[in-house]
Amino acid sequence: MPYVMVQIPNSAAPATPQPRSVPTSADVARLAGVSRATVSYVLNNTSAVRISEPTRRRVHEAAKELGYVPHAAARSLRAGHSRLVLMPAPSVPIGPLYSRFINELQWALSRLDYTVVQYASVGLRGDEAARAWAELRPAAVLVPVGGIGPEGVAVLKRSGARAVVTLGTERIEGAHSLLVDHAGVGRVAGAHLYARGRRRIGVVVPEEPGLKVFSKPRLDGVRSAVEGTDASVTVLPLAYEEESAARLAARWPELGLDAVFAFNDEYAMLLMRALQDAGVSVPDDTALVGADDLVLGRLLRPSLSTVHIELPAGRDLAELVDRAVRNPGAAPETHHVHEATLVHRDSS
Amino acid sequence: MPYVMVQIPNSAAPATPQPRSVPTSADVARLAGVSRATVSYVLNNTSAVRISEPTRRRVHEAAKELGYVPHAAARSLRAGHSRLVLMPAPSVPIGPLYSRFINELQWALSRLDYTVVQYASVGLRGDEAARAWAELRPAAVLVPVGGIGPEGVAVLKRSGARAVVTLGTERIEGAHSLLVDHAGVGRVAGAHLYARGRRRIGVVVPEEPGLKVFSKPRLDGVRSAVEGTDASVTVLPLAYEEESAARLAARWPELGLDAVFAFNDEYAMLLMRALQDAGVSVPDDTALVGADDLVLGRLLRPSLSTVHIELPAGRDLAELVDRAVRNPGAAPETHHVHEATLVHRDSS
DNA sequence: GCGCTTTACTGAAACGCTTTAAAAGATCAT
DNA sequence: ATGATCTTTTAAAGCGTTTCAGTAAAGCGC
Numbered sequence: 090m091p092y093v094m095v096q097i098p099n100s101a102a103p104a105t106p107q108p109r110s111v112p113t114s115a116d117v118a119r120l121a122g123v124s125r126a127t128v129s130y131v132l133n134n135t136s137a138v139r140i141s142e143p144t145r146r147r148v149h150e151a152a153k154e155l156g157y158v159p160h161a162a163a164r165s166l167r168a169g170h171s172r173l174v175l176m177p178a179p180s181v182p183i184g185p186l187y188s189r190f191i192n193e194l195q196w197a198l199s200r201l202d203y204t205v206v207q208y209a210s211v212g213l214r215g216d217e218a219a220r221a222w223a224e225l226r227p228a229a230v231l232v233p234v235g236g237i238g239p240e241g242v243a244v245l246k247r248s249g250a251r252a253v254v255t256l257g258t259e260r261i262e263g264a265h266s267l268l269v270d271h272a273g274v275g276r277v278a279g280a281h282l283y284a285r286g287r288r289r290i291g292v293v294v295p296e297e298p299g300l301k302v303f304s305k306p307r308l309d310g311v312r313s314a315v316e317g318t319d320a321s322v323t324v325l326p327l328a329y330e331e332e333s334a335a336r337l338a339a340r341w342p343e344l345g346l347d348a349v350f351a352f353n354d355e356y357a358m359l360l361m362r363a364l365q366d367a368g369v370s371v372p373d374d375t376a377l378v379g380a381d382d383l384v385l386g387r388l389l390r391p392s393l394s395t396v397h398i399e400l401p402a403g404r405d406l407a408e409l410v411d412r413a414v415r416n417p418g419a420a421p422e423t424h425h426v427h428e429a430t431l432v433h434r435d436s437s
Numbered sequence: 438m439p440y441v442m443v444q445i446p447n448s449a450a451p452a453t454p455q456p457r458s459v460p461t462s463a464d465v466a467r468l469a470g471v472s473r474a475t476v477s478y479v480l481n482n483t484s485a486v487r488i489s490e491p492t493r494r495r496v497h498e499a500a501k502e503l504g505y506v507p508h509a510a511a512r513s514l515r516a517g518h519s520r521l522v523l524m525p526a527p528s529v530p531i532g533p534l535y536s537r538f539i540n541e542l543q544w545a546l547s548r549l550d551y552t553v554v555q556y557a558s559v560g561l562r563g564d565e566a567a568r569a570w571a572e573l574r575p576a577a578v579l580v581p582v583g584g585i586g587p588e589g590v591a592v593l594k595r596s597g598a599r600a601v602v603t604l605g606t607e608r609i610e611g612a613h614s615l616l617v618d619h620a621g622v623g624r625v626a627g628a629h630l631y632a633r634g635r636r637r638i639g640v641v642v643p644e645e646p647g648l649k650v651f652s653k654p655r656l657d658g659v660r661s662a663v664e665g666t667d668a669s670v671t672v673l674p675l676a677y678e679e680e681s682a683a684r685l686a687a688r689w690p691e692l693g694l695d696a697v698f699a700f701n702d703e704y705a706m707l708l709m710r711a712l713q714d715a716g717v718s719v720p721d722d723t724a725l726v727g728a729d730d731l732v733l734g735r736l737l738r739p740s741l742s743t744v745h746i747e748l749p750a751g752r753d754l755a756e757l758v759d760r761a762v763r764n765p766g767a768a769p770e771t772h773h774v775h776e777a778t779l780v781h782r783d784s785s
Numbered sequence: 786g787c788g789c790t791t792t793a794c795t796g797a798a799a800c801g802c803t804t805t806a807a808a809a810g811a812t813c814a815t
Numbered sequence: 816a817t818g819a820t821c822t823t824t825t826a827a828a829g830c831g832t833t834t835c836a837g838t839a840a841a842g843c844g845c
Binding site for chain 1: 459460504506507508509510511513514519526539540543547552553554555556557568569571572573574591592595596597677678679703706707710732733735736738
């Protein structure tokens with residue numbers, strides 16, 4: 090048994106009575122001695138209708154006394170649309186960079202009065218996920234790279250989603266796109282290594298399947314950076330485990346590489362350790378570049394060169410979403426996010 | 438400008454027509470030539486009513502042709518309850534451990550036919566967050582430590598939530614509790630260091646405010662481990678930045694510590710680097726213990742001793758939730774999660 | 786006192802779905 | 816043929832909210 094979950098008997102265990110049903114606006118109306126319409130007008134501050142101050146107060150008091158909370162489903166059913174924005178919950182542990190971006194985005198969207206919700210599509214394949222999302226009738230859906238196809242976008246739009254925005258490496262028909270230039274990350278790393286005189290360049294590609302969508306374009310970016318030169322690119326599959334790294338390092342002499350771009354800083358650290366343990370000197374024998382600019386990289390010895398990538402401000406993406414929701418007929422926008430810059434430290 | 442967002446004009450920009458409204462079950466009924474009730478029976482496989490095979494097929498075909506997706510809000514409005522489980526979205530970047538736990542939990546809950554959704558309560562204070570959650574009328578809410586008070590629990594229950602489960606370090610009145618024994622983490626670390634003959638023990642406490650809820654009990658755990666002995670405990674505030682660590686390391690001689698428990702592996706690495714740069718030898722001068730057992734720790738030299746904590750299997754928590762939803766009257770359960778174990782490596 | 790506007794409110798319909806109760810067809814015993 | 820029983824389908828109510836259209840009551844100019 091991998092863990093222990095012990096139940097502690099609670100001191101006072103008053104099987105909560107609570108058969109009392111949840112208060113509705115009708116209950117508030119009854120208590121305040123007004124109609125449901127009036128309650129709605131007061132609680133929503135409807136500007137088109139004037140309600141006298143005494144009535145207003147009575148309604149507020151009644152609502153407070155009953156602990157009234159409006160029913161979002163009923164509201165959006167009546168309204169015909171929701172202010173729900175659906176985001177994918179990252180299923181792979183994602184770095185502080187992305188985490189900060191998500192927070193910012195959520196904050197900005199809630200400023201604009203949207204309800205942001207993260208939705209995990211564990212075990213659902215493409216279309217199923219889109220259907221599950223569609224049931225919630227969101228105003229907008231932000232889709233991660235690879236999470237959905239054109240049919241999925243169609244399902245969502247047909248179900249009333251006013252904006253579908255994909256974050257990823259390629260456009261999807263019918264959706265707004267925010268293209269994160271992962272290829273640019275690889276390109277910057279490749280160009281840097283080439284400029285430092287390296288010619289036999291290895292590229293670490295994680296074996297973890299969820300990361301393929303990031304690693305593939307980064308690899309392609311390195312390739313494109315050295316295309317037409319005398320440099321070569323070697324693909325190095327690597328699992329995020331010590332043993333895998335040790336195996337790779339053991340093959341180092343036969344690989345004959347003088348540089349590696351390691352997908353990101355974590356894989357870079359894993360590999361650097363294994364190389365050092367195997368007697369390979371960084372950067373003398375082999376230069377090493379990571380990506381994502383984690384604090385981690387500054388702590389390594391030699392300190393790790395890395396590619397810093399600037400994500401868009403959450404506020405700007407929030408505005409794109411809002412614009413799209415307000416004007417759903419407009420043609421899909423495609424934005425490119427770039428600014429991958431190399432941070433040169435001691436490892437290259 | 439910290440980033441660039443360039444709009445690329447789309448090749449074919451066919452301002453999507455799509456004034457077509459979203460299909461409802463009535464549309465399906467019309468197309469299939471049956472009543473709305475029949476559609477509902479067919480699509481929900483209602484066992485109490487038998488529908489003939491030809492009718493069944495016609496309905497399915499009509500639904501498919503229209504691309505019908507049911508309206509979750511309407512459904513749960515009618516049903517009077519939802520199968521929605523609300524979880525907090527971690528606002529601080531959280532490690533792979535917790536991330537795996539979340540995934541497992543989501544998977545288990547969706548097996549039980551719940552819809553799991555992560556909700557960020559950015560900028561909402563206590564009660565407001567509870568109200569926002571209550572609007573969604575979830576069947577259950579999982580609340581992070583410190584995210585809600587007893588009044589919040591009351592709001593949620595009054596709005597029909599059948600289960601509120603808190604994950605954290607302390608019980609909250611009226612809610613089921615899953616107590617993660619952070620104090621145990623500190624206790625194990627403290628006991629280990631004491632057993633290794635260390636007597637002047639420092640405890641790193643992150644200055645990042647969001648981490649206080651974890652760090653406080655871990656600190657207390659160390660204290661309780663050495664209570665009544667000749668060992669002393671010194672609190673060491675540390676921000677997750679190189680400079681902060683360097684400042685702390687510079688004070689090392691005057692602090693006169695022979696051991697440190699560093700809150701977690703990341704802070705441990707930060708501190709280890711700073712100590713080594715300042716000429717303090719680990720573990721000879723000062724022993725160092727982290728927590729969370731990240732891969733990272735195995736890669737450091739000396740390799741990092743750490744406290745491994747086993748989170749509950751998501752499946753078990755899912756079952757607790759399901760049990761609570763099925764039987765909302767039952768007295769709140771309190772579970773203790775423990776099994777903090779020390780992984781002894783070279784740094785202590 | 787009569788029209789007219791303004792103010793302050795209310796009644797009722799509608800949103801999309803499920804489910805109860807009942808109605809129509811079909812099958813069968815008498 | 817006449818109910819009786821079973822099978823298949825339907826009409827209608829209701830979940831909690833918002834909002835359109837309407838209605839008394841009051842204010843105003845004459």
